[in-house]
Amino acid sequence: MTDPARAAARQTRVIERLGRLVACPSVGADPAAAQGMEDARRLIEGWLAESGWQGIRRLHGGGAPAIFAERMDAPGRPTLIVYAHYDVQPADPVAAWTTPPFVATRRDGRIHGRGTSDDKGPLLIALEAMAALVAAEGRLPVNVKLLIEGEEETGSPSLPRILRENAAALAADAVLSADGARWRPDLVSVNVGARGTAGLELTLRTAGRDLHSGRYGGMVPNALHLMARLIASLHDGDGRIAVPGFLDGVAEPSPEERAAIAAIPFDAAAFLAPTGAMPWGEAGHAPLERLWLRPTIEVNGMWGGHLGAGAKTVIPHEAHAKITIRLVPGQDPAACLAALKAHLVAACPPCARLHFGAEKGQAPAWSLAPDHPLLAAAEAALEEVHGTRPLRVRIGASLPVTALMRDILGIDTVMLSYATADENIHAPDEFLRESAIGEGIAAWIATLRRVGGQDGADYAAFRGR
């Protein structure tokens, strides 16, 4: 076959397999979808066996198992964990889909269906790229350990245990992830950081029960008024966080960071137009600086008093709030939560009592070392495939899997997904661009070849940092 014919055959095979994988409704959050989960695992395991992967087995951590397989083809060369996941988000609301969610449907150069973009399509792109390398050269240019998780969409509850209990089997130099979408369809980019996260719930009480506003109004505090004051006190009038100590350790963006961000074409108003929101944020920082390099405190939910229909003349005695924070390099999640609590306690008047409830899992911000050899390989590969140097970007969200890989296995992650962030992931009409398949296979092949050719790259220097 000619090269174009081979490429077309690979594309056809990915689309055919994606159809079969989408047809397995592997909704991790839905106990009724257990068969779909099992069907997806068996399909993938079958393809791995067919392609000569070794040591295929399931890693159990208490929930849905992860699939493991390896090819230790390249003695003396780096070993990569290739990460992906086979579980998907629920299809709700099903009625909002143009075509059925578990039937892969091609139209307008896109493949629609739950999981096409997150993460079944990118998983198959990575597997196809490695199959192509083996077909061409009889082996992979690097050692690869596959880790295909089944709980990514439900928060990876078993992954820490799986990583800990299989640390020897998973020993590697770095992770190359087929998850984590590309930022934008119009830019070639590689992600080098994510914000950290933490959270808490709080309850403010002013009395033992709601009180009648006629019998008590003017003599007693109102829990909602006091909660409003507490929440309003978290930011100053310019949108800057006003919690003492919270910003300790947060560096202002450097001139280089500012210049790099300024070089990225980004129109905040156009970006936000589909959401109906107007640009807003901390004065003195560009929108992408605020998203990537500035922490946030967000109240995710707040409630108290009469929430039903009609009027009820009560003075509410309880107010509740759920708060999460996003953190940037230099911030410690526990210290930030402590600063937040201390501020709330100090701002709460003596006529109210404050109780802190459930805390959310904490993760610090994550930054990929700018001189990491896997990053260098991926950037060179992307430039080779796309003809343009990729931009280094960050994300404002958190990447729990990336943090776990570093915390437990001591290794860093480079994301090389060919999904794109606009492909309706977690929503109706999820899709994958068909053009991503050929590009993605080429980029994976080029990346793995470059890692294999990195004579003297010191991956060990980046472990455990």
Place this chain on the structure above:
Amino acid sequence: MTDPARAAARQTRVIERLGRLVACPSVGADPAAAQGMEDARRLIEGWLAESGWQGIRRLHGGGAPAIFAERMDAPGRPTLIVYAHYDVQPADPVAAWTTPPFVATRRDGRIHGRGTSDDKGPLLIALEAMAALVAAEGRLPVNVKLLIEGEEETGSPSLPRILRENAAALAADAVLSADGARWRPDLVSVNVGARGTAGLELTLRTAGRDLHSGRYGGMVPNALHLMARLIASLHDGDGRIAVPGFLDGVAEPSPEERAAIAAIPFDAAAFLAPTGAMPWGEAGHAPLERLWLRPTIEVNGMWGGHLGAGAKTVIPHEAHAKITIRLVPGQDPAACLAALKAHLVAACPPCARLHFGAEKGQAPAWSLAPDHPLLAAAEAALEEVHGTRPLRVRIGASLPVTALMRDILGIDTVMLSYATADENIHAPDEFLRESAIGEGIAAWIATLRRVGGQDGADYAAFRGR
């Protein structure tokens, strides 16, 4: 019979009748209690017929009818509407009652049961007092029109129509109400005012949907943060209302009002102890001044974002609040609502949109003329019965029936209930003090005799004010 024997017989009869009336579960809010409502009406109508009341009939306004009857025994003397109601609150939660709610049960000098205090006991006290007058003198010393409502506990929705369509039959000089509890068991008092009320709902929107705090956090406004700022802006740091124009027309309490309030024994901390609330309120005013003579703005409910279990990292796009206000003399409900709206609109930043929703029925504050002849008669009667001059007090709540009587019939109301505000009305274990029965009958007899003897009292001068 001797006088004490007569008094004992009257007390026995009120207790016996109260038992029969409590056994009719006349829960106005419960469609399943229609038979209980009808049974209560028939019992009362039977007693009225037995006592020689004339013109007994039902006044219909679209809902539960009111019972009307009259005795025009005193030509040339004032005509009073005697007001009470036969409907009661639901008994929920039934399991919290010590004895069954619809079985009147005597213990410790109290009669327990739903409606004993609100308002079946006070109704029977008034009827017994008038029966005693007729028994002693063959006639009442004044003309009386009974109006026994069946919708007081559900907001009197039909009462405006009943009053309007029967204005001629209900023509009177003033209302003497057997509803409206005495303030405290340790004080003899008469109520001369109530605060007004109004309310609105508002919704604040910052986007078309909730946004992911990782993908958008730092770039878009948070509806809950902005709502918190709006609510916090309603009061200054001293608890004083900070809405421009809202306090226009509100007079500072006069030295006389301050002195009168200071003369009332009132320990705010002790009063509030059962509620678990600590005293709080606008600086510079005593607690009873704040309750009676200062307006309030209370947020009765507030909510937005994720209210369920666990954490959800969203930036809420909508926040809701329900607000009611309490008004004092000098304030116009519509003008106060307009000032509140104008303030909220001015305080809302351009990145959010504010929508005002359902408004609550408006009522201005109510004050009884200090020189009203019915007030003078009631005060003299109370002093005669209790041996102490009653204190003039106000209530912080609103009295819709009182306002309707003035708005539609043009006449003022004096409350002469012998219920007391601590008798668990609207709650489990409602009770009436047995001692109130004899005192109440004596006070009603004394009041009606004094009105009958008020030669030259110019009731007409107080109509339509």
